[in-house]
Amino acid sequence: MGAGRKKADIWALVIFAGFAIVVVFLIYPLFDVFKYSFADKETGQASFANWKEFFGRAYYLRAFGHSISVALLTTVFSSLLGIPLAFFTSRYKIKGSNLLSTLSVLALLSPPFIGAYSWITMLGRNGFLRNLFLSVGIRLPQIYGLFGIVLADTLQYYPFISLMLAGSLMTIDRSLEEASENLGARSLRTFFSVTMPLVLPSLTGGALIVFMMSLSNFGTPMIIGGNYLVLPTLAYNLYTSEIAESPGMASTVSIILMLCASVIIVLQQWLSSRRKYASMLVNRPVVKKLKGAKSFFAHLLCYLIVGLSTLPLAVIVFYSFRNTSGPVFTTGFGLTSYKQIFFDVPKTVANSFIYSFIAVVLIAGIGTLIGFTIARKRNLAVRILDPLLMIPYIVPGTVLGIGFIVAFNRKPLYLAGTAAIIIMTYFIRRLPYSVRSAASILKQIDPALEEAGINLGSPPGRTFRTVTLPLMQSGIISGAIMSWVTSMNELSASILLYVGRTMTMPIKIYLSVLDGYFGTASAMSTILLVVTGVAMFVVNRYFNRGSETFIAT
């Protein structure tokens, strides 16, 4: 009885903290932004004018259609790349799988602005790949528009699916697949009728992230979209253009964007909760060795997928060493771009690392605790908190940034111009990833293991520490790494909140691309890639002594 009470207290505190975070860092700053949506632009009176305009004008509806097309196509193509990659690398011995996983995480890391620009240099009207294909008589489709956005988004975001999927492919109960094979099912049939349903929560979880990222990404469509407007670019344009006015239309577009996202989240929740499976984690799948042609094709496929997504990075590195004269690339190679950025780099690099590290510690700690309550305690408070925590998924960074500027530049919380406001942006934007990741791992761990601990006399707090936490460890690390990766990459909110001393790397890169200085932007990106690659390698070695951290967690 005493143990039961204490248990309730700890988790009640977590739930309370969860609510406090949501109220202070989400609802409070977003409220001002949202009330504009229902205010008349001229008079400030409550009105539906903005909404009437949205649904009454083909311009907005077209952008709406564009957004849905981009997000759906990106999700489909990311699954087509992510599922086979996750399956082969987690189940079969693939040579250099360590390198593959590192490269695919690096693809995630390349800031969207410069990744998109890379694709223009390859497949643009005067792109070198396009010219190469043209010289052998093949005319590639125009990169500007839907094709380019989906291409760039897919090759950046598919690792979300392969990472999450590989994670659960490694932890499902192997005996279920063995049972299927013993009953005579061929391996392909086993895969679709046994394995896939088991990993569906992870697959749909990964697909959800891809959908959200491509739906709310404005960097890629901004650079590569040409005149193909999507909702985030529209909201951004509306916000930045309404110079002397209230951001009414931009807010309305943002809310529409969030409504689409909410529908998808509900759908994913329904999909993953329809069937529940739990594993005792006693019979983990083994990594098989392939032979001959099969091995060749598995390798070819994996390397092709990762190779394609690494291509924009290779272009970035290549361009960073080209000689420049002002913004123009000249012949030959050298370090001019690196010399140019030397002025600002050390501080900027340090800022990026310090901010994202502090944010990730907070995210992993608080996210895991909340993830646990969501997976295990389905009381009313949790049922309310769970969807509230999904808000950051659907809030475009720009909108959150605007909310933060307004809300935290007045009493009682002055944060404008501090590092804390950037850190809190990272924290609140990425908290759901950690919560999701912790919850989805917990869904695969049978509560019986924890109950066993409690039955054996261990208090709930200790049970959490000694039983649940070690089982979740890999999930927590993979969640933390994803949060870190995306925090290092955060641009759309921090661009509105930074001051000179809180400049981060993505901001610096964005500013250089914006000015047409692709050389310096490439050099900065290359530094970001190298530094991140090294950090990942260290984590890899330290936590898992081998190939497993990024694909296997």
Next chain:
Amino acid sequence: MKRIFAVLFCVALLGSAWAANEVVVYTAHEESIINALVPMFEKETGIKVNYVKLGSGDVIKRAKAELSNPQADVIWSIGGEQLEAENQILQAYTPKDWDKIAPVYKVGTNWLPYTGIMNVFIVNTKMLKADQYPRKWTDLTAARFKKLISSARADKSGSSYMQLANVVSIYGDKGWDVYTGIMKNMVISASSGAVSKFVNDGEQAVGLTLEDNAFRYFSGGGPVAIVYPEDGTVAAPDGIALLKGAPNLGNAKKFIDWCLSKPVQEYLVDAMARRPVRTDTKDPKGLPALSTIKTVPYDFGWAAKNKDAFVKKFVNIAMDLGL
């Protein structure tokens, strides 16, 4: 967990306690210019420059959002008509060398001229032969430039607004038909800074940009040429201004004086091909003399007063065209 919050709190405190001998500047200047000038100023004066680089619309937006608790001291290098339109958030200041500033540029309310800028076309010399160059604003409406004109949005970029105002001040009400015709051929670029880059790379054939920006690609050896529209270009100053409630007033004034000093103006001329606002500084080498270019008079009051209406009209047309 407490310890983490403590660390976070300390970081936040440190961040705000940093503000010692500094000046906070919001700027739409190109990164390369900032990187060159900021260390020079810091070295000469010992004052730390905290700069935020944004699009010019965002600079205004941010400064206005912070009015109740001003964070910044100076707005540095954004379009004159934007400063004119928002002059109520600025405070007047007479710089040290006021008598050396060319009277033609003394047009602002509460803001000061910083450099002379001008609308030009940048063309890709591999995609267009000299006889195919657009020579006038009206040429840009031709169907042969369909999807070949790179431009930023007039509702977001100060220089694009200046181009729109340029066309309207030449052609009056008909100017809107001309500009709409140009818009039909446009591929929108995310920023005005990238316009020349797209033309330089052969992605678009013509770009609408500022003279100094185009010149950097030309002098860098890119396959580009600069065309001064024969039906007239606007030559106007971009500005520098002191914000109301500037927290570091003294340093802000020093920064403005420094930006208008002869060595800095000469540097801007040499390195950036900007035209100086000082009477005792020469125009950039390699650029035609101002007297040989057909300029049209530009009324800042008019451009500022009509800004809201023009931007609304632009957005409406852009929406109809799906831009």
